[in-house]
Amino acid sequence: MRSSGDSTAASGPFPLHGSAAGPGAETVGYRGPTACAAAGITYRQLDYWARTGLVEPSVRPAYGSGTQRLYSFRDVVVLKIVKRFLDTGVALQNIRAAVQHLRARGFQDLERMTLMSDGATVHECTSPDEVVSLLQGGQGVFGIAVGVVWRDVEAALSQLHGERVDTGETLIGNNPADELARRRRDRAV
Numbered sequence: 001m002r003s004s005g006d007s008t009a010a011s012g013p014f015p016l017h018g019s020a021a022g023p024g025a026e027t028v029g030y031r032g033p034t035a036c037a038a039a040g041i042t043y044r045q046l047d048y049w050a051r052t053g054l055v056e057p058s059v060r061p062a063y064g065s066g067t068q069r070l071y072s073f074r075d076v077v078v079l080k081i082v083k084r085f086l087d088t089g090v091a092l093q094n095i096r097a098a099v100q101h102l103r104a105r106g107f108q109d110l111e112r113m114t115l116m117s118d119g120a121t122v123h124e125c126t127s128p129d130e131v132v133s134l135l136q137g138g139q140g141v142f143g144i145a146v147g148v149v150w151r152d153v154e155a156a157l158s159q160l161h162g163e164r165v166d167t168g169e170t171l172i173g174n175n176p177a178d179e180l181a182r183r184r185r186d187r188a189v
Contacts, residue, residue, distance in 0.1 A: 028162040028171060029059035029070030038156035039079035046079070054096055055079050059165055070163060074110065077146070077153050078102065081115065084144050090117050098122035111150040116143045 036043050049055045050062070050069060055078050060070035071079070078099060085095045098115065101124070114125045116134050118141045125131045125143070134141060162171040 027165055029057075029072060029165050030076060030157065030160070030162055031068050031070060034157070034160045034162070035071040035076050035079060037160055038076050038153050039083055041079060041083050045083075049079070049082065054092075054099060055082060070165070073153070073157065076157065077110065077150055080149050080153055081144060081146065084149065085115075085117065085122070088117070088142055089119055090122065091120075094120060094122055098124075111147045113146045114143050115146060116141045 030038070032043060032046055036046050039046075050057060055075060057069040057071045058075050059072050060068070062069045082095055082099065085098070086092070094117075102110070109126070112126060114131060116123045116125055116131065123130075123134055123141075125134060131143065158173060160173045162173070163169070164171060
């Protein structure tokens with residue numbers, strides 16, 4: 001993939017967010033504050049990115065005042081990728097083109113991908129040969145190993161609360177330091 005500003009472009013506590021699940025097969029969603037905590041972004045960024053269509057919640061969008069957006073696991077991974085690109089100085093316009101490419105691709109094999117950028121262009125590399133070929137071009141690039149981001153988000157979400165999509169039931173994270181969550185789990189058994 002070559003994507004630029006001109007559009008040229010599984011093992012957490014909650015089931016079905018691994019590569020075996022299709023994007024619509026999610027059974028757990030994450031509210032905005034949880035998605036922010038896992039991705040390392042502010043709620044203001046999350047809201048702006050949702051309103052501008054950069055990363056919209058795929059489980060449940062907001063319908064007016066008082067409704068809660070619900071993000072899928074893959075949405076949270078994309079949020080964290082966007083944050084990493086912004087932290088390295090890639091322009092939001094170029095990030096938007098890369099996210100559009102990933103969305104059109106269907107986010108297949110996302111965790112096996114490396115995204116490389118020289119700050120102006122974002123490239124998708126799915127094999128070591130593609131990374132080497134890009135580096136041989138002689139320009140300075142940096143990479144984001146999506147599998148590492150995937151595992152980071154998975155670890156973060158295992159400590160936070162999710163919500164069952166079908167019933168709306170709150171799923172308590174697995175944070176051993178959270179005594180209240182431990183008591184709720186103990187009472188539920």
